Amino acid sequence: MTQVNNKAEKEKVFIFDTTLRDGEQSPGASMNMQEKFRLAQQLIKLQVDVIEAGFPIASVGDFDCVKNIADHIKGAQIAGLARANVKDIDTAWEALKKGENPRIHTFLATSDIHLKYKLKMNRDQVLDLATSSVRHAAKYTSNVEFSAEDATRSDLDFVCRVFEAVIDAGATTLNFPDTTGYALPDEFAGQIRYVMENVRNIDKAILSVHCHNDLGLAVANSLAAINAGARQVECTINGIGERAGNTAMEEFVMALRTRADQVNVRTDIVTEHILASSRMVSSITGMVVQPNKAIVGSNAFAHESGIHQDGVLKERTTYEIMNPCDIGLNKGNLVLGKHSGRHALKDRLKSLGYDSLTDDELNRVFLRFKELADVKKEMFDEDLEAILLDEVVSIPETYQLLSLGAMSGNQTMPTAAVKLLVDGKEVKDAVIGVGPIDSAFRTIAKLTGTTSKLLYFAVSSITGGTDAQGEVLVRVEGDGKIVVGQGVDPDIITAAAKAYLKALNRLVYLKQKK
16 A cells, blocks of 8 residues: 555545445344344444445335334434335335435446346446436435446446446445455456546545455455545445455454554544444354454454563563554453442443443343352353343244253263243153253254254353353254354253254244244
8 A cells, every 4th residue: 555644634434334234144144123223323333434224125124124223323324225226216215214314225237247147138228227227316315326236347448337327317426346256456456446547427426345255355455445546445344244245344444543654544433342343243143253353353362372472461562463442352351240230230231332221121131140140250241242142132032941951971861851931831841862952952843843954053162161151053944044043051051952942033033024
């Protein structure tokens, strides 16, 4: 990147967060209305510029989620995605119209491979459809974004023709996406420069980029695009999204902040909320952040090497290019135990980003906190977030665990006895399996009558020590849907049962919505 004078005024890069739309398209990462709204509140704390709340035409549920956010969330532009047709655009506007400076985001592919095999249209037809769609959207709002899907594999002169036409039709933001994650940084920067130099009316719009991470280059390509003149980046928290995901917001933002001496741009992101936002997304979606993930991974600021430890103790900057406090990382352990009161708990939850809990939600969390604090000697941030996942970010419970008893050993048949509340009716049974968890799952499957398939099962310890809580993550498929379930308990068999039941409840919820 070109070195600039630090004293010069830096241009702003707009952050377009699509965690609620593209991020939700990650397999198994679907969110309900309560979860989306809570995450939208967190995005406001981050001070993102645009929140893409969803794809209103996709389903009644998606429409309702977008409308709920647009109606009640203030402090950012709320965007809704729409294909280039009248029905999509009309539906998007119905969901968005009460929002603060609402944005209609419409898209149409421009690459020859998409025109031939997907759209079955020629270039003139695409040009006409893109122009008419933007013109229709502009009747509702002056905040219209147009995306040229698969732009990086398109003929650049054709993309420039389309961009010129849609700007004349009313588009104020143009998105040049690397839809398949195909581009290399130097190549992508060259494409952005070409667009900047060859679209005659480009000064009337903001050029945006939306990069996918199929080759692990989404952040690098976004940085290259900004250096070439783009001024909006579309990204997601933790980089979640289709296939290998999108540009990770936290990585892009911290790259600009850490290397401020080398870039001439800035964002308005309040970076101290990054870690809380990352953990919230992970808890809601069940997608665990890998330990070595940049910025927000558990090892991102960890040092095991003796040489590194010695250096950091003497001077942090010897091995840390960022201050952990800048992303909201509290390096001290959470000093909360069974003698802690409600006020102390509320204050700690606020520091984790959960400052909008209702009195009822806080009471439920406090009761669970007290129960766990009697079992564990010391409570950590992760313990509280696990409780929040169970007690606050929840869906209706068709199946509730009343009791579970398991017997296992090398001289006995593994058996689990389970008592459930199913639609308000108490049922119980016991089944033999190949192990205590298998027995518990078989018993639950029998009692609920589920025909779902367990796709993934993982066990981890949330914190250190023999009294640590066990965390179980499952991925379950049923009725054509894939959902995740997460369970936490000091007893790992109980945690597994909770995770399985949470997934089954989510399947029932989705089926009822359909």
